[in-house]
Amino acid sequence: MGLPGHDHRLPPAGPEVEAQERGALEALRAELAPELPGAAALSAGERLDLRLLDGQLRHLLAELERAPRWRNPAWYTGEAAFGIISLLLPRPGGSPQELRAALLGRLNDLPRFFAEAAGQLGAAALPADWAFRAAQEAGALAQFLGAELWLHPDVPRDPELVVAAKQGAEAATHLATLLRGPLAGRADVPVACGEAHLDFLMREVHGLPFGPREALARAEAAFGRLSAELAEDARAFGQDWREVLRGLDAVRPDPEALVATYEHWHREALRAAEACGLVTGARDYALSFVPMPAWAREVSRELYFLFYRSPAAGRAGTGSVYWVTQDGPPPSVSFIKLVHAVHHGSVGHHTQNAFARQAPSRLARLGGTDGALGLVFLSSGTAVEGWACYAEDLLLEAPGFYTPEEALLLKSFERRNAACCIADLRLHLGDWTLDGMREYYRSEVGFPEARIWAESTRNSMLPATRLMYWLGTEQIRALRSGEAERPRAVHDWLLAHGHAPVHWLIPTPPLPAPSGGPS
Template sequence: MGDAPNPVRCLDRFFATYYARRPVSATFIGVHDHDHAWPDCSEEGLGDWLGETRALHRELEGCAAPEDPDVSWDLQVASGFLETQAWELGSAHGPTGNPAFFTGEAAFGVIALLLTDFAPLADRVSSLIARLAALPAFLEQGEALLRAAPRAWTARAGRECGALLALLERGLPMARAAWPEGVIAGPDLERVEEERVRAAAAAERFRNFLRGLPDAGETAASAGADAMSLHLKRAHFLDRSLDDLAQAARDELRWAQEAVQRASSPSEPPSTTLEGPGAGTARYQEEWDAVRRTVEDLDLLTWPDFPIRYVHRPPWVREAAEDLYFLYYRAPAAMARPPVHEYLIPPVPPADSVIRLNHVIHHGGVGHHVQNWHAYRARSRVGRMAAVDCASRTALLAGGTMAEGWACYATDLMGEVGFLTPWEEYLELRGRVRMCARAVVDLRLHRGDMTLSEACDFYQSQAGMAAPAARAEAVKNSMFPGGAVMYLMGRDAIHGLRERIMAIEGKRFSLRRFHDRFLAHGSLPVALIAERMSGEALEEVLK
């Protein structure tokens, strides 16, 4: 019998396979070897992908035990990802049954090449030409694979296909008109136009195909209890049963609803009105600076030397963005982090409270942005890239309890230190209701005791969501099992870990040291991090 495979080389193969099979995700993560390509979703390609996934999983499970604990974590998380990926590729939740897989990848495969200046424009345009030329074949693979889909999934794919058409027919010509003269050679400009027209025709054909795609029924939107349990155990590394988690989510929802009822709703303060050039972006920057000062003055954590620049969305993408998974704050490329990251602000100026809570604290400030900076410096290779935003979701579900749990915890933290106004604290209580409701829907929908329509009704009646928002949220939950419960479970786990470390360390406890140590692990499951940090704290006390 031969020696067990080297764990580092096993991980090398895992990442090489991930980026080759998910080239659009690779672009967002900052690995640019595949910027010309789309996922191979031909029947043969999917078969090879599934076989490769299973073989790589066996290899990771059988490799030599690593001495480095971070490599051990990477093996565990990568192995878990391969298990959930194998399930998805073999189920109707993957490319064979979800038309939005194709529309999301298609739109963002183009957008990813133009949204940031990660390489010289000429190089990015060369990749754009290649992707546009291959787009018709990619969409044809979708037509060959898809036999039926839940009507709500097809509706979302139809909207995304409309956004893709807007991007190809109007967005790209607008982007091209803004390119500096002489940077792109004449023949390449002609190729962009030729391939753009062909790609738009292919997108129109795919939209017509979607109009005739049979309805698979609402039950097809549920992954099933076994699949949901798989995602909870092998992506989030939660050792609680599905029933236990569902009951806990219902209990927390009830508590949050009662807390909102007990709270007296304060009056919403008037928002600041700023006039003149740059006034819209200046308001965001003022709040960002205020959050940073508070965090540093109170010594809450290490604030990164990684500025945010609040800017408007580029004109060429604005129309398409309305019907896509287009984020205001999109995680920077983990493997090619820019010195300054651009935050694309909403087209309509929101209230001051929304700027502070959502666009600064949760996303652009102490929440996601600070967490990303720490993650990109982590020893764990998986922890650096897992929470990068890709076409329709983050790179690995395993990064979710850290990324989303931390962002929710960070908002709690700013309330704890007195930074939030009474109105913002009330909004956060209402937000907690929505967070708990999402966990309930995620667990019940995929356990099979709630339909997609019932999930929409639940969001409206129990979380106060408007019908369109409720529908969009329920559809997203149904496509990605385990993607909504991670907010609540991650947040609660961080609070629980902090309480344990405080109890162990007593007067030695430092909030800054706790946060920095926690964040240094990167975007890994909080359950794994909590186990290690608790053990390390006990060892230090017993020395």
């Protein structure tokens, strides 16, 4: 999150930590309780801070009871890997000496951290897929520390760092060996969080006004409707909608012009949104498209390594970086346009993050930061992913930006998001097993095999995360429905609140955005 004073640290994970954390969280809740009744007298930002903090504390306490993160091997490998990698990402204002000190601190701490992981995991019932994913990540980290780390231009290969990296790699390799052997887990360990916890996450953390069964009914109705609309819309092309999308997928840019293609559609999306009065795009907060650096090429294939990561709110600087992967065939022009340029760049996450950095709620500036396994605050999800998916459709209101074929692709994306919402709900309600979820992803969503396993494994670890895409989009549509004639005012007002549950904002009449838009 960019908060000062912690860059040299990895989290504690010994046997005493769970009780310590529970005590600390309960003490924070007790300190917070007297503040809640008087919230009406506070500013809007302070009220939102209190609500976000209350929800986050209750969420963390509930997870301690249900599934403490110390029982998830991928928490350790994700924290360790991104504890190192996050230091190597662009760091506004950081000096080489500060980087070296932080890197040395974390490298020296890896043996302790992984030893505590082995102790905690030895007492846990591990799902086999979680152990397998963590073993892959530990192996990738070991490989990274032995080779790619030294390709980073700001990492000096001095003796002290070399020794620390070697010991960290050995600790990671040892943990990977354990996770493939005595800690490999079992396929029959249940992963569903259950209806009561899912209802809690939806109502109290995401701030939704309904629970999982109503959400499931809505998503299944939408999936059926969208499937029928895709079939009907495709008649204009004289072929099945999937064939139309395969035709789009065949149109790919020249690999030599890949970065320029990303930049072009990013600029075009910003221009179209501004010209049509849809939203104020990020003006003074830059986005640079650069090739994936040599130091990250291999490790990015094995980890939850995002090509665009939310800039650390406490150290956001004047712009962000978008990695462009140049290995293998390039993505289609349409995929670059819809996903990379609109969803993540331009008016999607990029503009959203620029607005959020000025939000009156301090926690709403931080909550949508990308962590090792996902967003720092689950409560940010309907705003973060809901907006980015909504932004894709928003550009349909800019005449000529999308082709008719791309409009069909957009509808297929919404159908996919409704299907993934269904899968998330049915898995954690206990209606489906992981195998059932995977078959649904295969037959109804059409994910490639490699993504099916990765997506479903992550879903099993993090309940109520996949549903936030489609339900978040629906919440923003509901927010806008009463202000159809003022899209820019509504959207700027929404984004100015930062990463907070969308439904908490719906009862409040939209107001004009702060003058000047995002920085």
